[in-house]
Amino acid sequence: QKEVEQNSGPLSVPEGAIASLNCTYSDRVSQSFFWYRQYSGKSPELIMSIYSNGDKEDGRFTAQLNKASQYVSLLIRDSQPSDSATYLCAVTSGAGNMLTFGGGTRLMVKP
């Protein structure tokens, strides 16, 4: 069974610190990797996509992909209280390129 695993948290970091969110996946042929942010009572919002090994930076966010280790991470620099949310890792795989979600990691940024 294809799986995407995340630590449910909560991950608590002080304001201004770096938050590091991790995700592992089981399907070796996965091609596309995504991080979504979901605030309580809202729908998920795409914040990062990454398709090849290495780092991808967008503002305060950096996604890191290591296909050999089947590992994808999201770093949030200078964390703000407004970053407090659940972060969902998602991976596409299979013939239909279905998107499989992890259970999400709840991040709390304390002022």
Added chain:
Amino acid sequence: GAVVSQHPSRVICKSGTSVKIECRSLDFQATTMFWYRQFPKQSLMLMATSNEGSKATYEQGVEKDKFLINHASLTLSTLTVTSAHPEDSSFYICSARDPRPDTQYFGPGTRLTVL
């Protein structure tokens, strides 16, 4: 990023009525759309995958006769909850796949309350 709209954003209805939710991709053509349900403090649960011009594929345990899905065009999919009951009260979220590059965008969701 791409925009996906959903309508209505919130609906309250009486038990036994049917409710239709629309999902539109506003700036790209989505050959595939997805319908999710999320109960409070729980993970997203995929209900069905909708491909334009063909029948939807339902996940195990989701009643296809209760949750009718129509994907009539490349920009519109609808979910109809038939004969809704209080246990159908939930947050229904659609998403649409943009093939270039392969990315999935979510609509803002519809909160359904069945009295």
